[in-house]
Amino acid sequence: xxxxxxxxxxxxxxxxxxxxxxxxxxxxxxxxxxxxxxxxxxxxxxxxxxxxxxxxxxxxxxxxxxxxxxxxxxxxxxxxxxxxxxxxxxxxxxxxxxxxxxxxxxxxxxxxxxxxxxxxxxxxxxxxxxxxxxxxxxxxxxxxxxxxxxxxxxxxxxxxxxxxxxxxxxxxxxxxxxxxxxxxxxxxxxxxxxxxxxxxxxxxxxxxxxxxxxxxxxxxxxxxxxxxxxxxxxxxxxxxxxxxxxxxxxxxxxxxxxxxxxxxxxxxxxxxxxxxxxxxxxxxxxxxxxxxxxxxxxxxxxxxxxxxxxxxxxxxxxxxxxxxxxxxxxxxxxxxxxxxxxxxxxxxxxxxxxxxxxxxxxxxxxxxxxxxxxxxxxxxxxxxx
Numbered sequence: 001x002x003x004x005x006x007x008x009x010x011x012x013x014x015x016x017x018x019x020x021x022x023x024x025x026x027x028x029x030x031x032x033x034x035x036x037x038x039x040x041x042x043x044x045x046x047x048x049x050x051x052x053x054x055x056x057x058x059x060x061x062x063x064x065x066x067x068x069x070x071x072x073x074x075x076x077x078x079x080x081x082x083x084x085x086x087x088x089x090x091x092x093x094x095x096x097x098x099x100x101x102x103x104x105x106x107x108x109x110x111x112x113x114x115x116x117x118x119x120x121x122x123x124x125x126x127x128x129x130x131x132x133x134x135x136x137x138x139x140x141x142x143x144x145x146x147x148x149x150x151x152x153x154x155x156x157x158x159x160x161x162x163x164x165x166x167x168x169x170x171x172x173x174x175x176x177x178x179x180x181x182x183x184x185x186x187x188x189x190x191x192x193x194x195x196x197x198x199x200x201x202x203x204x205x206x207x208x209x210x211x212x213x214x215x216x217x218x219x220x221x222x223x224x225x226x227x228x229x230x231x232x233x234x235x236x237x238x239x240x241x242x243x244x245x246x247x248x249x250x251x252x253x254x255x256x257x258x259x260x261x262x263x264x265x266x267x268x269x270x271x272x273x274x275x276x277x278x279x280x281x282x283x284x285x286x287x288x289x290x291x292x293x294x295x296x297x298x299x300x301x302x303x304x305x306x307x308x309x310x311x312x313x314x315x316x317x318x319x320x321x322x323x324x325x326x327x328x329x330x331x332x333x334x335x336x337x338x339x340x341x342x343x344x345x346x347x348x349x350x351x352x353x354x355x356x357x358x359x360x361x362x363x364x365x366x367x368x369x370x371x372x373x374x375x376x377x378x379x380x381x382x383x384x385x
Contacts, residue, residue: 009312015281019313022277026317026360027324029270030353034325035332036263037349043249043256045342049177050242054113055210055222058244060235066204067234074228075208080221082213085110088187088206092154092163094144101140101338103154103183105190111135113211116174123148123169131189133168137180141170143337159190161197181341210238267356274364278310281368303369310365311358318357322350 041048057075059065066088075084087110090103104110108128111117119135126148127133136146146152146167154163165185173180194202212221222238229236239247249256325345333343 018277018281022274022313023317023320025270025273026314026357027321029266029360030318030321030357031324031328032266033263033356034322034345034349034353035329036259036266037352038325038329038343038345039340040256040259040263041346041349042340042343043252044246045177046179047242047245047249049116049175049179049342050240050245052215052240052242053212053218054241055212055218055225055238056241056244057208057210057225057236057238058206060226060237063206066206067208067236069203069205071205071229071234071236072208075210075225078221078224078228080213080217080224081210083109083113083211085113085209085211086187086205086207087209088190088204089158090154090156090183090185090190091158092156094152094154099144099337101137101181101183101341103185105187106184107187110184110187110209113209116178117171118174119169119171123171127168130166130168131186132165133186134165135169135171135184136167137182137338137341138170138172139180139341140183140338141167146170159194176344177342179341181338207244209241267360271360271364274310274314274360275367278306278364278368281306281309306369307362307365310368311361314357314361314364318354321357322353325350325353 057067059067069086072084072086075081085107087107088105090105092103093099094101111119111124117135117137123135127135134152136152140146148167148170150167152165152167154165156163171180172178191202210221210225212218218240222240225238226236329343329345333340336343
């Protein structure tokens, strides 16, 4: 076994330029695959982190149609409901449209239902005391260089005009996968402003967030809530938070599928390149393989030489590609800012990268190894220069 390993290593280093370029190609392919898979994971981040005991109740026709604030009492009365909060999508622009991040006008108890958003008691109190105060995620603060006490001026789209807020708290995440790219303002402040400017839009809610007493009661509670408003002017649709988030992902499903296809296409291309490299290597060493067989080494030993070399090159490229994924992903995350607030290389992505590298190494060597193992000794020796 040691002798085989030494031969594999020497064969890998025989053509340094070819081997180096093969490893480099593998590094680029594994790196691209990992980054693209991380982009796909970022698309599903909010859905993956959704609570199993939170329901989202919205207008049954469409999310763009609001619900009356008066519905909160009837939702609270449903058996199994522990708490109800509400929010409106604010949808304003900070600086420029390219600096997009979600903004929500929230009820006073909204953050109680989201323990994954971590902020101190003092920061929470400062936010509650200031009508024009806001809470922003750490990602927003780092992207725009904001600190507690800074003023943010947003240009309204859904709610026209300029809106000025003071940063009263910056929340962190309970886990690395928590969305740190959201902004929260007071729903009461928004509602009071609408009462003065556009009274017909006041006392309306975008969505209700319902805390349910146990995941096993989610379906029953959802049906009970929707039954309360059946055949009314504002019928509701209650769904799990994960289903609600996946509804947004489905709007861009074609993009996600395209990114996934491209990531696997990159792996397929490098596999074809590496298979060609190993086939070329096997043809050049036909005489050597024939000599080994003449000396008594069996077909398995000859095939193992090619498999070992291919797996070694693919493994080196795979490991270097995985190592490069983390700094590249971090740089990409800084570049996109709040557009993809959760951009972490998952452990599953790393294992998938290594698996793909191993598969490329094995499949690329399969046909050349079979041909080398079957080489005819007499014909092979005749190829000696």
